[in-house]
Amino acid sequence: MELKTHKPGKLGDLFGGGKAVIYGIALLVGTSVGVINPLSTTHMTANHGEEIWIGVISSSYFFFMALGSMVADRTMRGTDMKRVITSGLLLTAVCSALFPLFTANAVWLFLMSLMGIGISCNMMGLQTALHSLTDERSLGMVSGMYSLCFALGLIASSALAPQVYDQVAWLPFAFSSFCLVLASAVIYFKLPGVLVIPGRSGEKVLSRINLPLFGAFVYGFGETIVVALYPLYLIREHVAVAQTGYGLSIFAVGSILGLLPVTYLADRIGCKRCLILCVAISIFTLLGIVTSGSMPLRLLFSFASGFIIGPLYPLAMALTAQELTPGERASGNALFTTFYGFGSAAGPFLSSVAMNAWGNQHLFTVCVLLFCLFLAHAAITRKGSKVRVTKEEIL
Numbered sequence: 001m002e003l004k005t006h007k008p009g010k011l012g013d014l015f016g017g018g019k020a021v022i023y024g025i026a027l028l029v030g031t032s033v034g035v036i037n038p039l040s041t042t043h044m045t046a047n048h049g050e051e052i053w054i055g056v057i058s059s060s061y062f063f064f065m066a067l068g069s070m071v072a073d074r075t076m077r078g079t080d081m082k083r084v085i086t087s088g089l090l091l092t093a094v095c096s097a098l099f100p101l102f103t104a105n106a107v108w109l110f111l112m113s114l115m116g117i118g119i120s121c122n123m124m125g126l127q128t129a130l131h132s133l134t135d136e137r138s139l140g141m142v143s144g145m146y147s148l149c150f151a152l153g154l155i156a157s158s159a160l161a162p163q164v165y166d167q168v169a170w171l172p173f174a175f176s177s178f179c180l181v182l183a184s185a186v187i188y189f190k191l192p193g194v195l196v197i198p199g200r201s202g203e204k205v206l207s208r209i210n211l212p213l214f215g216a217f218v219y220g221f222g223e224t225i226v227v228a229l230y231p232l233y234l235i236r237e238h239v240a241v242a243q244t245g246y247g248l249s250i251f252a253v254g255s256i257l258g259l260l261p262v263t264y265l266a267d268r269i270g271c272k273r274c275l276i277l278c279v280a281i282s283i284f285t286l287l288g289i290v291t292s293g294s295m296p297l298r299l300l301f302s303f304a305s306g307f308i309i310g311p312l313y314p315l316a317m318a319l320t321a322q323e324l325t326p327g328e329r330a331s332g333n334a335l336f337t338t339f340y341g342f343g344s345a346a347g348p349f350l351s352s353v354a355m356n357a358w359g360n361q362h363l364f365t366v367c368v369l370l371f372c373l374f375l376a377h378a379a380i381t382r383k384g385s386k387v388r389v390t391k392e393e394i395l
Contacts, residue, residue: 013138014145021190022130023149028183029089029122030153035161035176036096036115037061037227042165043100044108053105057112059345062220064116066341069124071117073334081125081330082191086184088121093180100170120337127333129191131321139321140271143314144263148256151310153179155252205331209323211381213339214374215275215316220343222282222309222367226251228348229355229363230302236360239295246295247302254306262311263318271319276378278315281308283371286364313340 015023040061044054072084095111095118102108127146134142161172206213230251231244266274285308288301317336324332347367354362 013135014142017133018191019130019133019142019145021186022126022133023145025126025183025186025191026146026149027153028179028186029119029126030150031157032092032096032153032176032179032183033119033150034154034157035172036092036099038158039161039165039172040099040108040112042162043169046169047103049105049108053108055349057105057109059349060109060113061116061119062224062341062345064113064341065120065123066338066345068117068120069334069337069341072121072124073331081129082187084121085125085129086187088118088125089180089184089187090118091115092118092122093177093184096173096180097177100173116341120341123337123340124330124334127317127336128330131329131333132326134321136322138267139318140263140266140274140315141260143318143321144259144266144311147310147314147317148259151252151256151259155256205324205328206335209320209332209335211272211378212275212316212319212323213335214377215279215312215319216336216340217343218279218367218370218374219309219312219316220340221347221370222286222312222364224344224347225351225364225367226305226309229351233290233355233360233363234298243295246299247289250299250302251306254303255310256306258307258310259314262308263314266311266315266318271315271322272378275312275315275319276375278308278312279371279374282312283368285309286368286371290361290363 037058041054041058044057049057068088072088092115095115099108099111102111130142130146131139157172157176161175164172164175226248230247234244234247235241262274262278282305285301285305289298289305292298292301317333320332320336321329350366351363354365358365
């Protein structure tokens with residue numbers, strides 16, 4: 001049988017058929033997002049924005065990312081997917097260029113919300129385009145390469161942009177806009193063929209991909225906790241401010257290094273099995289961070305957490321595509337982006353409430369509970385599927 005003799009990870013599987021172009025676009029969009037997310041907060045703080053407003057405006061990006069993908073799925077069926085992607089990128093480019101020119105909370109909220117909508121159109125369209133060009137047997141590795149390119153751009157720009165901002169505040173935002181305009185041009189001129197969002201998706205899409213959607217939610221939830229609250233946790237643990245960036249940096253390095261090996265493994269043993277295994281291991285690595293008594297141990301668990309948690313996004317994304325027909329994948333990716341956005345918006349808020357109520361050591365308590373619920377849900381659905389198979393065999 002061909003499925004057994006297929007060797008995942010061949011160069012043709014990874015880069016052929018226009019996938020290399022999508023990786024380049026992911027790199028450019030990741031570079032832009034690496035400017036928008038951290039520097040928007042920096043800019044608002046530098047211009048004396050109130051804490052409550054900064055929190056609301058930062059969360060609005062993810063909230064409208066979630067809403068935007070649902071609206072795009074419902075209103076843009078039957079349209080050219082490349083038009084959806086480029087429209088979203090150009091909208092975000094304009095808003096990014098305008099963001100540093102204003103100091104009003106209402107304007108910041110409006111621009112940040114529009115950027116969330118624009119990025120959601122890109123995520124929905126680009127991931128659907130990637131899946132349409134990918135053989136099902138290499139979805140894990142291809143999704144991992146896509147996530148790796150996005151992450152490399154994001155990490156590089158988030159490290160360099162603050163240094164440029166200190167010299168010329170508007171320049172990093174202008175560079176972010178340039179990357180998005182360039183990505184739009186690459187899509188228009190280099191992405192092969194015409195990719196059309198199907199007019200109608202199949203029935204019961206949501207019920208067939210509830211596990212990967214849960215995976216997207218818990219990934220967004222955990223990732224934004226690390227980015228937003230991990231440095232604060234270290235400060236409260238009396239770690240020197242100059243060293244607080246190490247934990248986040250080590251997590252990011254682990255995430256980058258884990259993407260390809262783990263997704264390669266997923267193509268060998270199955271994305272669902274690999275996703276469940278990673279979530280189970282993540283529980284112990286996150287608990288290790290908050291129970292370690294020394295900084296070297298925290299850094300070790302931070303690396304392990306990044307290595308295991310980083311691949312959750314491509315694993316869940318690949319599993320979403322595997323469970324659906326090609327005509328249903330646009331709706332599946334829209335739901336995927338929605339759950340990821342809601343998870344990202346909820347993570348820092350609920351975890352900060354837990355830390356304030358129960359103490360600093362509860363940084364990941366809510367996240368670990370969600371991971372446990374994910375494993376319970378996976379076990380229940382697996383048992384249910386076995387029962388259904390048994391009934392069909394009896395009949």
